[in-house]
Amino acid sequence: MADTILQMRGISKAFPGVMALENVDLTVTRGEIHALIGENGAGKSTLMKVLSGIYPYGAYGGDILMDGQTRAFRDISDSEAAGIAIIHQELALIPQLSIAENIFLGNERTRRGGVLDWGRTIGEAKHLLDRVGLAEDPTTPVSALGVGHRQLVEIVKALSKDVRLLILDEPTSALNERDSANLLRLLRELNDQGITSILISHKLNEIIQVADAITILRDGRTIETLRPSEGEITEDRIIRGMVGRDLDQRYPEREPDIGEVRFEVRDWTVDHPTQAERRVVDGAGLQVRRGEIVGIAGLMGAGRTEFAMSLFGRSYGRYVSGTLHKDGHRVQLNGVDDAIAAGIAYVPEDRKEQGLILDTDLRRNITLAGLDRVSRRGVINPAREVVAAEELHEQMRVKSRDILQTAGDLSGGNQQKIVLAKWMFTDPELLILDEPTRGIDVGAKYEIYLIIQRLVAQGKSVLFISSELPELLGMCDRVYAMCEGRITGELDREHATQESLMKLMTLTNA
Ligand SMILES: Nc1ncnc2c1ncn2[C@@H]1O[C@H](COP(=O)(O)OP(=O)(O)OP(=O)(O)O)[C@@H](O)[C@H]1O
Ligand SMILES: [Mg+2]
The missing domain is CATH 3.40.50.300 (P-loop containing nucleotide triphosphate hydrolases)
Structure with missing residues (x-):
């Protein structure tokens, strides 16, 4: 040997x-x-x-x-x-x-x-x-x-x-x-x-x-x-x-039930927080309907995350301009609290930096962004918190000892599930998912897809950022492509293919 x-x-x-x-x-x-x-x-x-x-x-x-x-x-x-x-x-x-x-x-x-x-x-x-x-x-x-x-x-x-x-x-x-x-x-x-x-x-x-x-x-x-x-x-x-068994499909079946436009973004422009004159998002616009899963495709550096984060109560960028409309009315979000109050949740791509408090237990990580839901007059009701956290923990099939385990002890994929659970807990109307299945195994991916589909079936809207084109194609009703900060096109389910998306994703401003 x-x-x-x-x-x-x-x-x-x-x-x-x-x-x-x-x-x-x-x-x-x-x-x-x-x-x-x-x-x-x-x-x-x-x-x-x-x-x-x-x-x-x-x-x-x-x-x-x-x-x-x-x-x-x-x-x-x-x-x-x-x-x-x-x-x-x-x-x-x-x-x-x-x-x-x-x-x-x-x-x-x-x-x-x-x-x-x-x-x-x-x-x-x-x-x-x-x-x-x-x-x-x-x-x-x-x-x-x-x-x-x-x-x-x-x-x-x-x-x-x-x-x-x-x-x-x-x-x-x-x-x-x-x-x-x-x-x-x-x-x-x-x-x-x-x-x-x-x-x-x-x-x-x-x-x-x-x-x-x-x-x-x-x-x-x-x-x-x-x-x-x-x-x-x-x-x-x-x-x-x-x-230990066969998995016959990668994406769950779904009958889309899509309603009117719920959220609309117009002419969204964001400058880099520290590098002056670097425009990260340039005049981007999009619409998301009730019950719709909308994808954003793009190569690394296309500005997808920056776009999403700046929408989420301006948590990224300097000089954010453009307008956000909910049900036809303009909403002004000056911070994350405003965004949550407006029914928006953002699941970040980088769970370590933005998603979890690693030295805190799962229970509190799950309830953190929606503590008022388990509180009365600003005081947390511990029993309600445990029940709420247990429910999501169970739904997401998180593999851990119990909900009192420290988040940092979980395997990478299970940490990602906790980040998702945390934002699901806020019961958002628009859930923005930034690479939600990164580092997630095939079986658990399927479960996450089911959860997303359940959400839209309830009339919620999902904005889905992913670098895996098959995933966007398998899950989304419509996909926007971004390149160099601009939205370069939009394809519906029927017309979106890896090739057509790739073309838009590389459509630079020549
Ligand atoms: N420091 C720790 N304390 C307690 N339990 C831990 C610790 N590190 C890992 N575990 C547990 O050990 C098991 C294996 O975890 P591990 O991180 O090796 O999984 P993995 O195969 O790398 O998963 P993933 O694909 O999600 O990264 C999990 O149940 C995890 O919760
Ligand atoms: Mg691991």
């Missing part, structure tokens, strides 16, 4: 009340892309945290062997020294620092005497950024980057170390199709250069495209390892392994 780089044997890891891993085996061959998949909460991230020393030797059961030798990593620097680099599901960059500083954080490029060698730092950063095709100045603060570009910086950071085994925990969940494709190509290139990788992803099409081996976890146990070289592997085959 000379070509086995990594063997994890009989790994077990318990948290209070949860057996996250139970006797898990994982064998990775040198030079391959090994996919690790499973439903939300299956134990993927936990297994990788065990591997990288975040859960140190002694805090788990079983053995880790690298190159046939037993290893006992006490912390992440131990595993780094062994050539392992992990890119976490939740990004961990420091927004105030520049790209270059983030890349070499803890690994600074210095001159003799320990003084930071700024020239070398910038030069090497530039080189690495080129390698992943990210055209940003290394001195740009990370805070100025969108979540997708931040992901690329994370990858660059890993590359800057002498990595032999690269672990990527959902690296493409924040990226659109084109950037994902670039990233996967990059992974292939790295593999050709001898870097082995373990890839966690919920995007099964990508897995099939790049993986040499696929290990499936379910409920903390290894189910199987599939190898495409030993026979064709379909998405349905993988899903069967993940959920």
Whole structure:
């Protein structure tokens, strides 16, 4: 077994009340892309945290062997020294620092005497950024980057170390199709250069495209390892392994019942909060009807999130102009409270920064945006709060011990469900969803689609931002496309295809 780089044997890891891993085996061959998949909460991230020393030797059961030798990593620097680099599901960059500083954080490029060698730092950063095709100045603060570009910086950071085994925990969940494709190509290139990788992803099409081996976890146990070289592997085959049964459709059936125009936005223009003269949204307009699911398609940087956030009580941008009309009447929203009062909810794409209070329990995270619904004269009624939170927790099928668990302890996908639950709780008339199924497994996606459909069946309206075109096509009654801050077109269900949308999404102002 000379070509086995990594063997994890009989790994077990318990948290209070949860057996996250139970006797898990994982064998990775040198030079391959090994996919690790499973439903939300299956134990993927936990297994990788065990591997990288975040859960140190002694805090788990079983053995880790690298190159046939037993290893006992006490912390992440131990595993780094062994050539392992992990890119976490939740990004961990420091927004105030520049790209270059983030890349070499803890690994600074210095001159003799320990003084930071700024020239070398910038030069090497530039080189690495080129390698992943990210055209940003290394001195740009990370805070100025969108979540997708931040992901690329994370990858660059890993590359800057002498990595032999690269672990990527959902690296493409924040990226659109084109950037994902670039990233996967990059992974292939790295593999050709001898870097082995373990890839966690919920995007099964990508897995099939790049993986040499696929290990499936379910409920903390290894189910199987599939190898495409030993026979064709379909998405349905993988899903069967993940959920233990067949899933015959991806999008639930629905008979749309669409009414009159509920919300209308006219000539919406937003300037960048810090960069003067940078227009992020430019004269955008749209309508959403009662009972309608309206999509917004666009490439990274098209301005979709900025548009949505600025609509949500001007929570983004300087000099927001344009008008918002509800039932034909103009409404002025000067803050998030106004927006909530007007029946608008926004589920953000970045749950860590904008969605959840990670050190607080699920109950309060769920009720937070609508506390008045469980309060009387400003005093929370604890029993009502628990009942309300329980109900959504149940509806969303969140995998956690109970609603008193801390949000930060949940798996990534389950955190996303809590963010959704939080905004559902405000019982909005217009729900704006920004990449709601990012990082969500196929089964749970279906449940989220059902919830969205239930909402519109009640006469509510949904604005659905997604980078996954099949999802927009599968769910929306109408889709607007954005490019460079402008709405470049609109297609109804009958006319929308990946190609027609792509054309509009790349219709630059020539
Ligand atoms: N620090 C923690 N404390 C308590 N429970 C935890 C902790 N970390 C993870 N868990 C639990 O362990 C289980 C596995 O979580 P893990 O994050 O490994 O899932 P995952 O497969 O990565 O899921 P996802 O696809 O949603 O990211 C879940 O039930 C989760 O709630
Ligand atoms: Mg995870």
